[in-house]
Amino acid sequence: MSQRMNRKQWLSVALIAIIALFAGIGISHWLAKNRLSGDPSAQQFFQQEWVKPDGQILNPAIWQSRLVLVNFWASWCPPCVAEMPALDQLSKDLASKPVIFIGVGIDSPSNIREFLLKTTVSYPIVIGGLEGSQMGKTLGNSQGALPFTVIIDAKGQIIYRKLGKIDADELKNVILKAI
Known part of the structure; x- marks a missing residue:
């Protein structure tokens, strides 16, 4: 049972990491497109x-x-x-x-x-x-x-x-x- 919980925890962490990655990429593109980030x-x-x-x-x-x-x-x-x-x-x-x-x-x-x-x-x-x-x-x-x-x-x-x-x-x- 503890092995299944471990797998679920890893899947949750991986899912959160993927969501954060795509959110970061999206924000970066939005800032560049709207020229809010500055050179x-x-x-x-x-x-x-x-x-x-x-x-x-x-x-x-x-x-x-x-x-x-x-x-x-x-x-x-x-x-x-x-x-x-x-x-x-x-x-x-x-x-x-x-x-x-x-x-x-x-x-x-x-x-x-x-x-x-x-x-x-x-x-x-x-x-x-x-x-x-x-x-x-x-x-x-x-x-x-x-x-x-x-x-x-x-x-x-x-x-x-x-x-x-x-x-x-x-x-x-x-x-x-x-x-």
């Missing part, structure tokens, strides 16, 4: 402490409810420098929209400060350094090359990645479709 790499970006060239610390958690365009660049990178006026103009054109532009300088603080004295950029620039380079890789830049641009939607999903010089019209279309 873990994007969440890391929002948890990083970013410092502006003037030493001011920015809290990226306040950007989470907005569409965020992140552009990784360096002052020694000709395509990076060439695309900055277009990014600056696009940020101004979309200033009334729920989108924020962030430039992550993969350079020394002094080089970034010197560059910004000569080049007007209206959106926030933060110092990336080695952590910024690693963050670019975390967000999908496996080559570590520059420039690299990512757009993260308000739900924390990466909706756009571009390695190389951006196309302003393409970016504008992606942003307008996402907001």
Whole structure:
């Protein structure tokens, strides 16, 4: 009799495990379909402490409810420098929209400060350094090359990645479709 109880107990446990497995799979698919789970790499970006060239610390958690365009660049990178006026103009054109532009300088603080004295950029620039380079890789830049641009939607999903010089019209279309 105790052997039968054991078998019944095992069957009950196995049935519960199978139900839990399918419930977990179903919830996971639902979260992904409804974009409620957020991309873990994007969440890391929002948890990083970013410092502006003037030493001011920015809290990226306040950007989470907005569409965020992140552009990784360096002052020694000709395509990076060439695309900055277009990014600056696009940020101004979309200033009334729920989108924020962030430039992550993969350079020394002094080089970034010197560059910004000569080049007007209206959106926030933060110092990336080695952590910024690693963050670019975390967000999908496996080559570590520059420039690299990512757009993260308000739900924390990466909706756009571009390695190389951006196309302003393409970016504008992606942003307008996402907001």
